[in-house]
Amino acid sequence: MRGLYIQNVSKSFGSVRALDDVELLVEQGEFMVIMGPSGCGKTTLLLVTLGVLKPDKGSIWMGDREITNLPIEERNIGYVPQDFGLFPHLNVYENIAFGLRVKGIPRKETDERVKSLLQMVDLEGFEMRKPKELSGGQRQRVALARALAINPSLLLLDEPLSNIDEATKAEVITNLKSLQRKTGVTTVCVTHNPEDAFRLGDRIAIMYSGRIIQCGEPREILENPGNDVVKKLIAPIYVLLK
Ligand SMILES: Nc1ncnc2c1ncn2[C@@H]1O[C@H](COP(=O)(O)OP(=O)(O)OP(=O)(O)O)[C@@H](O)[C@H]1O
Ligand SMILES: [Mg+2]
Incomplete structure (x- = not known):
């Protein structure tokens, strides 16, 4: 069953196309990580899902319910912003x-x-x-x-590990994963850090310049990067695995 479906959503700020025809399907109970460089549209995607921003185009679904125009308080979404x-x-x-x-x-x-x-x-x-x-x-x-x-039926996390030092990170990741399993809440977590993405995600969606350019299980992406941009973005993981 689907937990969240972002259907061909676009969002511009003036001439900046922050989201460019984004399509993303997150299964119920899944831990989805969206990974991409600074400015690629990650926070915008979360805010559109949360209902703080209205998409210019496209629709958003939770289960079989369309929430594109639903007020924030009726969406039942838990949100942890970039600065907590x-x-x-x-x-x-x-x-x-x-x-x-x-x-x-x-x-x-x-x-x-x-x-x-x-x-x-x-x-x-x-x-x-x-x-x-x-x-x-x-x-x-x-x-x-x-x-x-x-x-919440959906949990949105914006860079949850960015304020955590390396020494405590492993513990926080374990806690976060087990908490998510325990509650079974469908989770979308965004990060610019490939290592965090590969440690957290059941699946990873690679985002670049307002678009999702590849989505799959960590292993799939490592073994079959879709193009040179993906290869470059996940290069730190190849180094770690050597
Ligand atoms: N309210 C806004 N007004 C104008 N431009 C905006 C606004 N919010 C975001 N942008 C622009 O949209 C693009 C995407 O921004 P967004 O905050 O979604 O990026 P991000 O992937 O979350 O980056 P970071 O990793 O640095 O947090 C950027 O070019 C940004 O400058
Ligand atoms: Mg951001």
């Missing part, structure tokens, strides 16, 4: 509970949900801390817990 977007004046508990409050979920149910999310991201006891009192990796986990709080 935590509310600095709210503590960890309040950050995670935010979406539940907006939805009017009762206090007791919110308490229980936040408690189980904190357990899931291994941050029990951190409820009262403010974001500035957390490490980068801890902040990232709070942002994830906040995005997952509403039980």
Whole structure:
């Protein structure tokens, strides 16, 4: 079953064609990574899916439901922005509970949900801390817990590993993958980093200049890069495998 279908979506900002006839199918429960260089349109693609930006052309589907013109709050999408977007004046508990409050979920149910999310991201006891009192990796986990709080049908992650140092990255990747498996939430994660893409993705879509130029399992792409641009973008992986 399909989780997300982006059907021939284009989006321009003035003369810049940020998305150029993008087509992408993400299966239900799949961890899809979109990998491409800075400025190729990754964040734009997430914002169009989230509903913050309206596509100029094309349509967006979740399952069998078209969401192209649906208001953001009716899409049930969890989103972790490029800078995590935590509310600095709210503590960890309040950050995670935010979406539940907006939805009017009762206090007791919110308490229980936040408690189980904190357990899931291994941050029990951190409820009262403010974001500035957390490490980068801890902040990232709070942002994830906040995005997952509403039980989203789709999770969008924008460069979730960019603020994580190399030493803790392996652990964060393991946590992220197991959290995604546990919740079974269809996930689209964007990154410019080929190594992260190949460690995270069930499948990888290579994006370049507003277009998806190849999509497949990591192995498929390595063994059969579609063209010279793909070859160049994944060159760091070949070096690692040598
Ligand atoms: N609001 C905007 N107004 C004008 N141009 C924009 C706007 N948002 C993005 N762009 C342009 O659209 C293109 C794609 O931008 P986008 O932010 O999607 O890239 P990205 O792949 O996320 O890059 P990065 O890896 O640096 O985050 C870029 O050329 C960018 O300058
Ligand atoms: Mg971006």
